[in-house]
Amino acid sequence: MAFLATAEACDSNAALLASGDLRALQPIFKIYGQCRAFSGPIVTLRVFEDNVIVRELLETRGEGRVLVIDGGGSMRCALVGGNLGQLAQNMGWAGIVVNGCIRDVDEIKGCDIGVRALASHPTKSNKKGIGEKHVPVQIAGTLIQDGEWLYADSDGILISKSELSV
Numbered sequence: 001m002a003f004l005a006t007a008e009a010c011d012s013n014a015a016l017l018a019s020g021d022l023r024a025l026q027p028i029f030k031i032y033g034q035c036r037a038f039s040g041p042i043v044t045l046r047v048f049e050d051n052v053i054v055r056e057l058l059e060t061r062g063e064g065r066v067l068v069i070d071g072g073g074s075m076r077c078a079l080v081g082g083n084l085g086q087l088a089q090n091m092g093w094a095g096i097v098v099n100g101c102i103r104d105v106d107e108i109k110g111c112d113i114g115v116r117a118l119a120s121h122p123t124k125s126n127k128k129g130i131g132e133k134h135v136p137v138q139i140a141g142t143l144i145q146d147g148e149w150l151y152a153d154s155d156g157i158l159i160s161k162s163e164l165s166v
């Protein structure tokens with residue numbers, strides 16, 4: 001996939017930015033994972049301190065998609081760790097964005113996917129299986145719909161209603 005720089009995308013799509021069809025997430029995420037730049041169609045997931053459904057989704061073929069997890073911003077446990085990072089890589093996901101924490105930072109650094117999260121936390125999450133897939137999520141000041149596109153690089157993260165042309 002051709003690389004689309006987020007700054008360039010903002011400069012060349014002013015009308016989309018003005019309309020809200022293209023928007024930038026507030027810069028609250030830290031960069032983890034090997035890919036500093038990644039993009040793809042979004043799969044949304046809302047959970048709270050429970051990552052059973054995270055694993056369930058990452059066990060399916062990613063086909064270049066990006067998993068966007070609204071973990072409610074919890075700072076009390078990790079929703080993704082080294083095993084799930086490896087799984088995501090093996091199943092062909094382009095990346096994972098977590099409104100919450102991850103763990104096994106050094107293992108995730110070795111995974112060939114993009115990972116963004118608020119912070120790291122050594123504690124694992126609950127395993128009750130509670131959460132909702134493919135629902136609109138509100139993250140970093142932005143409403144994100146399942147099926148929209150995400151573009152991430154060193155400058156930040158963009159959400160677009162449809163695929164952007166390079």
Ligand SMILES: O=C([O-])CC(=O)C(=O)O
Binds near residue numbers: 078082
């Ligand atoms: O299984 C978990 O709760 C998350 C984790 O530590 C991993 O993915 O390695």
